[in-house]
Amino acid sequence: MRDMPGRPSRRGFLKGSVAGAALLPLAAQAAAQTKEEAPPLDQYEPVYLTADEWSFVMAACDRLIPSDGDGPGAIDCRVPVFIDRQLAGEFGKAETWYMKGPYAPAADPNLGFQSPLAPAEIYRQAIPLFQEWCRKSHGESFENLDVATQNSALTALQKGEVNLPPELRDFFAFLLANTKEGYFADPSHGGNYQMQSWAYIGFPGARGAYAEWVGRENAKYPLGPVALNGDRS
Amino acid sequence: MATRTDPKKDVVIIGLGWTGAIMGMELAQEGLEILALERGEDRDTVPDFQYPEMFDELKYGIRYGLMQKPAKSTLTIRRNLEETALPQRHLGSFLPGDGVGGAGSHWNGQTWRPQAVEYRLRSYVEETFGADIIPEGMQLQDWDVTAEELEPFHTKFENVAGISGLAGNINGKIQEGGNPFEAPRSADYPMPPLKNTWDSELFAEAARNMGYHPFPRPSGHASTAYVNDYGMQLGPCNYCGFCERFGCNNYSKSSPHVCILDALKRKPNFSYKTRSEVLQIEKAADGKTATGVTYFDERTGEQVFQPADLVLVCAYSLHNVHLLLLSGIGQPYDPVTGEGVIGRNYSYQMTGGTSMWFKDKQFNPFVGTGSAGMTIDDFSTSQIDFAKEGFIGGSYITGSHSGGRPIQQMSLPPGTPGWGSDWKQAIGEWYGHNMSIGSHGSDMAYRDTYLDLDPTYKDRHGRPLMRMTFDWKDNDIKMTQFMKTKIEEIAESLNPDIMASGYKSEGAAYDVRPYQTTHNVGGAIMGADPKTSALNRYLQSWDCHNVWVMGASAFPQNIQYNPTGALGGLAYWAAEALRKDYLPNPRPLV
């Protein structure tokens, strides 16, 4: 493969990482690289979300993929940044979707998404309604509830017990899907910070060449992940 | 109405995917002036599929970077004649292609020929079991072409596409390790099979122990270096795990780009225009021929009339039917009277699967291809006693996986919560410990599964969207439930720690959201009788003899296999009829 100007050389990093893996444990490899530190999340300036929406998304992501136990959480992976960027972009605006009426948002869910609202607008309209429900049912907005109550509030939202109007009914589904996307997508989209989720589950990212590994029985692949920009974890 | 008329061509091709590229190449060899009109962007391996950008699961796998954009083109769907159809606002159930190469950029590459009985399913059922086993409303039809007639053309497609596999039946002689139930072939595949991943081997061993006949699934991925009939080169597959939904960065996946287009683009009598969406095929005053097509030139915003002597409709099955309906070529099908042919016999694909989780087995799931795997055809259409089992159809059954991309392909045991601490624990525990066995089966066409124009919703040009009326039927559900019992037996013999099955069960309603397959077939079907088919046996329109319609829209009902091998073979069969019989004397061939 030809090396393109400004592109990471595949040969180069594959060779480098094979050699590296043979000699060094993963942690040492990671330490050997200089990493650009991202600004702390509380200093991040959202492109789409308002301050209130941002604190809700932060709190919700923290429950959907918490930081406790094994593996990184959504906050460690900077998932809210991913969500903010997705909502500001093509996905949030439903740019590629068919958005002409008439609409039938209450139709059988099997017939698919039928809301007149694009995902970013669904977040915008659903968050205050859910917050109002939290205050009515639990006396506080979502961020201020204890963990157990937050979990039960999200469960109620997931089960449709929060009584959102039909055009907002996909809110939880989007929130959960976007959280997992931000956790697992390439870091260039703003989440999966330092490829922590990939390292946790053992997914090597954009390596893309495994001819030597086909058919191996019960042998764990030894190399850590690489990202689209050539970073290694 | 058109604001510009361009100079006349001998041939205009609508759509530049697999069938458009094949027809372009074959007719360019006749020295005709050919223009292909493609609605999407230009695409090639470099720069569009190159490393590392292609390895972006979010952009291509989840946000459908290479596929059709519903804002520009979609359809409406309902499950029965009473329901109001609603638009497919974003993609889900199926993912039509867009841009040069069509869905051939982002397909899996599973490349099959139909079984001999599938081409003459109605005759086979009547002769073998009697017409009275055919359920009320099921419109079984013959293709009016046989496996023997198509054999050389399947061979041609497999040689051009570069298929890796192992023959099971060469000229009637059963080959060890191949599929003993396939129709006789004249030769082996052009390349040996791909290597197997461990999960496929485990499946094959279990199936063999139960007396079945596992064989490597034929694959549109090069297992070795290969040069095809057009001088195009493929390099051995890297098992990269970013195959279906993605373009191949490695020149390994059979695609129109890698196998045909670079050779075709060098022909001086072939040209193509992108961002050119055909709006309508124009009919001559007598209604018996077409005069050309009108297309929307996205660059200039103009509607252009492109005159041509021959119109080849290669726009993917669904768009083929939509164009015929919009152009008034052939009588639209009416499900109440059963009359008319355009839209008739739409059908889909019936799939199901069983997943297994093993605490002590490590699979490295990211090592995968869109197509390799081990298959059994012991429960295929030709192997089942329909009278005894109470359904018509069959499935092939495969142990395989296509990749370990974490957003889309994370498979967790049943009962795992969808989020929270336990979900996170489970992804760490189970990623890489899962394998699955899938059935890929036939789907019959019925009186009320069809395509017509939607009365309400319009596209960006103000044309009615196409409306799909489709739901699962008892016959096909019985078939998949039968496969479930067979697959679960095999799966249990592997002693998984946990096992879970997903098959359509009684009363299942078609759900447009989860991806199932992009194997939408029928709607402009081939056959012997103009009353029940839109096309004759050469894929020539019964109504306008210079309009030929390629693709899976010609299938009278779905086969148990993925469609591209069949539609590739049919394209070469049609090209031969055009070259040898039609061009010297243009007329209805039948």
Ligand SMILES: Cc1cc2nc3c(=O)[nH]c(=O)nc-3n(C[C@H](O)[C@H](O)[C@H](O)COP(=O)(O)OP(=O)(O)OC[C@H]3O[C@@H](n4cnc5c(N)ncnc54)[C@H](O)[C@@H]3O)c2cc1C
């Ligand atoms: C994710 C995925 C996996 C698949 N896996 C398999 C598999 O493993 N095995 C298999 O057999 N099949 C598979 N398929 C299906 C396979 O891709 C199709 O059968 C095949 O590509 C159809 O070829 P075609 O020439 O009919 O259409 P396409 O390849 O789709 O080409 C049609 C072209 O026409 C263009 N077009 C449409 N309308 C117009 C218009 N009005 N004007 C101008 N241009 C137009 C489109 O943009 C497109 O480029 C898969 C499909 C998908 C999406």
Ligand code: SF4
């Ligand atoms: S699995 Fe093979 S054929 Fe498919 S994209 Fe990767 S290298 Fe190409």
